[in-house]
Amino acid sequence: MDIIIDHEKCTAPEKCGRCLKVCSPQVFALHPQEDDALLPKRWIVDPVWVSFCIQCNLCVEECPEHAVTLVK
Amino acid sequence: MNARNYTDELAKEIGAEEYLTVLWKNFERVYVQKHFGISAKGLKYKLQLPIIGRLLRWYAEYKIHREKNLNAKDGDGHFGQVIPLEEAKLILQMAGNNEGGIARVKCVCKKINRNVDEYNCLGFGVLAEVASKIPRYIPETGVEKLDVDQAMDFVEEMNTRGRVHTIWFEPVPFIGGLCSCDYPSCTGLRMRRDFDLKVVYKAEYVAMVDYDLCVGCKTCVVRCQFGALNFSDSLGKAYISQSRCFGCGLCKDVCPENAIKLVPREELPGLKGDY
Numbered sequence: 001m002d003i004i005i006d007h008e009k010c011t012a013p014e015k016c017g018r019c020l021k022v023c024s025p026q027v028f029a030l031h032p033q034e035d036d037a038l039l040p041k042r043w044i045v046d047p048v049w050v051s052f053c054i055q056c057n058l059c060v061e062e063c064p065e066h067a068v069t070l071v072k
Numbered sequence: 073m074n075a076r077n078y079t080d081e082l083a084k085e086i087g088a089e090e091y092l093t094v095l096w097k098n099f100e101r102v103y104v105q106k107h108f109g110i111s112a113k114g115l116k117y118k119l120q121l122p123i124i125g126r127l128l129r130w131y132a133e134y135k136i137h138r139e140k141n142l143n144a145k146d147g148d149g150h151f152g153q154v155i156p157l158e159e160a161k162l163i164l165q166m167a168g169n170n171e172g173g174i175a176r177v178k179c180v181c182k183k184i185n186r187n188v189d190e191y192n193c194l195g196f197g198v199l200a201e202v203a204s205k206i207p208r209y210i211p212e213t214g215v216e217k218l219d220v221d222q223a224m225d226f227v228e229e230m231n232t233r234g235r236v237h238t239i240w241f242e243p244v245p246f247i248g249g250l251c252s253c254d255y256p257s258c259t260g261l262r263m264r265r266d267f268d269l270k271v272v273y274k275a276e277y278v279a280m281v282d283y284d285l286c287v288g289c290k291t292c293v294v295r296c297q298f299g300a301l302n303f304s305d306s307l308g309k310a311y312i313s314q315s316r317c318f319g320c321g322l323c324k325d326v327c328p329e330n331a332i333k334l335v336p337r338e339e340l341p342g343l344k345g346d347y
Contacts, residue, residue, distance in 0.1 A: 017187030026256045030184045031104050040183075040208050048103050051116035052266070 001055065002071045003027065003047040009067035012045045019045060019059040019068060025052040028059070077247045078167045083198040088246045092202040094144035095242070096209065099180045102147045102259075115267055132269055142243050149243035152251075152260055153273040153347075156321030156334060160227045160237040160250060167196035167247075168220035175200035176216045176226070177209040179251065181259040191216065192230060192252045194223055199248035227252065236261070236297050236320045238272060255297045265298065273347040275319030277334035279312050285331035286310055292323035292332060314343060 010016070013030050020028050029048040032039075047053070059068045076082055083089065098105075103112050110118070110128065119125045135148050142148040155163070168174055175195050182188045191211060195203045204215040218226065227237060227250070235252035238260060242248035255261040263271040279301075286309040293303050293310065300316035301323055303309075310332070312323070324332040337343050 013187050020185065020187045026185055026262070028185075029103055030187060031100050043100065043184075046104070046113075048113050049116065049266075050114045 001050070001053065003050060003053065003059070004069045004071060005045055005047065006065075006067040006069075007044055009065040010045060011065060013043055014041055016064065017045070018062045018064070022058045022062045024056065024058075025049070025054055027053050075166055077245050078163070078170065078196060080170050080172065080197050083246045083248070086243070086246060088198045088242065088248065089202060091142060091144045091243050092199055092248070093205075095147055095150065096199075096203055096206055098145050099147075100184050101145075103184070105146055119267060129269070136269065136271055137244075139244050144243070150241060151244070151271050151273070152238045152240040152249075154275040154318045154320045155237050155239055156275060156277060156319065157227065157231045157237065157325060158321075159275075160239075161224050163239060163247075163250060164194075164220055164223045164227065167250075168223065170197035172197040172200040174218045174220070174223045175204055175210075176218055177203045178211075180209075181253070182257050185257050185259065185262075188257075192226075192235070194218070194226070194250040196248050196250070198246070199242055231322065231325055234295055234297075234322060236318070236322065261297070270347075274317075274337070275321075276337055277319035277321065278314045278317045278337055278340065278343060279319065279321065279323055279332050280314070280335050281310050281312055282331045282333060283307070283309055285329045287329055287331075289328065291326050291328060295322040295326055297322070314340075315346075 027047050027049050028045050030043045030045055032043050055070060057070060060070055105111060119129055135146060136151050138148045176191050177193050177195050179190050179193050182190045203209045230252035235254055238251045238253055239247050240249040240251065253261055255265060260272040263269045288308045290303050293301060298316055298318045300313045302311055304311035319334060321334050324334055
């Protein structure tokens with residue numbers, strides 16, 4: 001089981017971040033890429049705690065950009 | 073409680089300023105930082121692996137509690153403890169006398185876990201100075217410095233809202249921060265509750281219900297963040313599981329009958345040393 005986020009489509013953290021809030025087991029987290037820790041606008045959302053996922057599909061349904069896919 | 077752990081002198085002695093500058097600049101990368109090619113992604117699964125899991129747990133604990141040769145990028149030596157409101161106030165009195173004072177900065181955990189901008193972490197002394205220099209931690213209006221009284225009102229308000237108070241080594245043995253956390257948005261509480269990694273220690277106390285005073289009003293039930301408190305219908309009173317209790321005292325603070333007491337952990341032989 002895996003969650004894949006299309007970072008090209010994802011508008012978080014500036015415009016969105018719904019997945020971070022709707023996820024009950026809090027699977028997602030924002031984090032900086034290699035060297036841009038000082039620029040929060042360029043941070044990306046990643047499913048960090050995938051092992052907690054209960055496959056409720058909420059993140060997929062709630063994403064306005066359809067950037068999240070759940071692979072079973 | 074050792075007053076020296078809050079002083080600027082100690083911070084200087086252990087080079088806390090350099091450590092904190094690196095740590096706070098890279099804080100949000102702690103989750104995805106790789107150690108020997110392994111990051112914290114999917115940690116639950118990794119810790120369950122037969123031999124590798126054990127090694128990983130040992131290595132993680134070793135990194136968290138390390139006291140020398142700290143690698144600031146990984147957050148070595150940055151761990152904390154739950155404290156009740158009374159102790160939080162005592163600490164604020166001590167720490168407020170430092171040169172750097174107390175600054176209210178953005179909570180890293182809530183930002184990365186829920187994308188919420190919340191200014192509820194109090195940094196003391198050196199940390200107040202370091203964090204004030206990093207733009208993403210301070211409000212757009214500028215650094216918010218609190219005096220001791222304001223800070224005390226602030227923790228009290230957080231307590232009413234149901235936040236657990238925690239103090240943090242930044243790095244061990246200098247205590248530089250007082251946070252108001254909730255599970256699971258707080259990275260420390262999440263690590264402790266979900267992975268049993270001792271990033272956050274339990275408080276020096278446990279809560280006990282006085283069954284003669286408890287009237288079963290259930291006010292306290294919503295306050296527990298640790299799954300230690302529930303309403304026992306058969307007794308008609310609140311029930312606290314002391315083995316789960318972290319001793320934060322949130323339940324005690326709302327009890328209208330003063331039926332919940334905090335008992336020092338060390339006085340109970342069965343719980344002695346269980347942090």
